[in-house]
Amino acid sequence: xxxxxxxxxxxxxxxxxxxxxxxxxxxxxxxxxxxxxxxxxxxxxxxxxxxxxxxxxxxxxxxxxxxxxxxxxxxxxxxxxxxxxxxxxxxxxxxxx
Amino acid sequence: xxxxxxxxxxxxxxxxxxxxxxxxxxxxxxxxxxxxxxxxxxxxxxxxxxxxxxxxxxxxxxxxxxxxxxxxxxxxxxxxxxxxxxxxxxxxxxxxxxxxxxxxxxxxxxxxxxxxxxxxxxxxxxxxxxxxxxxxxxxxxxxxxxxxxxxxxxxxxxxxxxxxxxx
Numbered sequence: 001x002x003x004x005x006x007x008x009x010x011x012x013x014x015x016x017x018x019x020x021x022x023x024x025x026x027x028x029x030x031x032x033x034x035x036x037x038x039x040x041x042x043x044x045x046x047x048x049x050x051x052x053x054x055x056x057x058x059x060x061x062x063x064x065x066x067x068x069x070x071x072x073x074x075x076x077x078x079x080x081x082x083x084x085x086x087x088x089x090x091x092x093x094x095x096x097x
Numbered sequence: 098x099x100x101x102x103x104x105x106x107x108x109x110x111x112x113x114x115x116x117x118x119x120x121x122x123x124x125x126x127x128x129x130x131x132x133x134x135x136x137x138x139x140x141x142x143x144x145x146x147x148x149x150x151x152x153x154x155x156x157x158x159x160x161x162x163x164x165x166x167x168x169x170x171x172x173x174x175x176x177x178x179x180x181x182x183x184x185x186x187x188x189x190x191x192x193x194x195x196x197x198x199x200x201x202x203x204x205x206x207x208x209x210x211x212x213x214x215x216x217x218x219x220x221x222x223x224x225x226x227x228x229x230x231x232x233x234x235x236x237x238x239x240x241x242x243x244x245x246x247x248x249x250x251x252x253x254x255x256x257x258x259x260x261x262x263x264x
Contacts, residue, residue, distance in 0.1 A: 034116075065239075087170060
C-alpha cells in the first residue's frame with residue numbers, strides 16, 4: 001500500500017509541471033484533473049491508515065468541486081474561442097476588450 | 098503486492114502520456130485511462146463506493162466532456178509546435194522536482210505509521226450515516242454549487258454567442 005503514497009505525490013507533481021508548461025488551455029485543464037486525482041488518492045490512503053471516514057467524504061466533495069471546475073472552465077474556453085478564435089495562453093493578453 | 102506495482106505502473110505510464118503527448122485528443126484519452134486505473138486502486142483499497150463514483154463522474158462524465166469540447170473547437174488548427182521557452186522549462190522542472198523531493202521526504206519519514214491499515218468500520222452504511230448527519234450541510238451546499246455551476250455554464254457559453262451574432 002505504501003507505494004500508492006509515492007504514486008499520489010508523483011501524480012500531483014506531474015500535473016503541476018504540465019499546468020505550468022502547457023500552452024493551450026484544454027491541456028492545462030487536463031493536467032489540473034491529474035492533480036485532483038493525486039490529491040483524492042492521498043485522501044483515501046489517509047482514510048485507510050487512520051480509520052477516519054471523514055477523509056473519504058472529502059473525496060466525494062473533491063469530486064463535486066472538480067466537476068464544477070471543469071464544466072465552468074470548458075465553457076469559458078468555448079466563450080474565449082468564439083471571441084478570439086484561439087485557445088493559447090500566449091494570445092490572450094488583454095482580458096477586457 | 099504485485100497488483101500494487103502493476104496498477105502503479107499503468108497509472109504512471111498513462112499520466113506521463115497526459116503531460117507529454119503532442120496531440121490533445123490522445124492526452125484526453127490517457128487522462129480517461131489514468132482515472133480508470135485510479136478507480137481500480139480505490140477498488141483494491143476497499144473503497145468500493147468511491148471507485149464506482151470515480152468511474153461514473155470522473156471517467157464517464159468529465160473525460161468525455163473534454164472530448165466533446167475538443168469536437169466543438171476545431172483542434173486541427175492548433176498544432177502544439179509553438180516555440181518553447183527554455184528558461185521557463187528549466188525553472189518549472191526545478192521547482193516541481195523540489196516540491197516532489199520535499200513531499201517524498203515527508204512521506205518517507207512517516208511511512209511506518211502511514212502504511213498501517215486501520216480496520217475501522219469502512220462499510221457504505223457508516224459512510225452514508227456520516228454524510229447525512231455530520232456532513233449534511235456541506236452536502237446540501239455541494240448541490241447548490243452544482244446548480245450554480247450549471248447556470249454559470251449556460252450564461253457564459255451563451256454570452257459569447259450573442260456577441261458573435263451582434264458582429
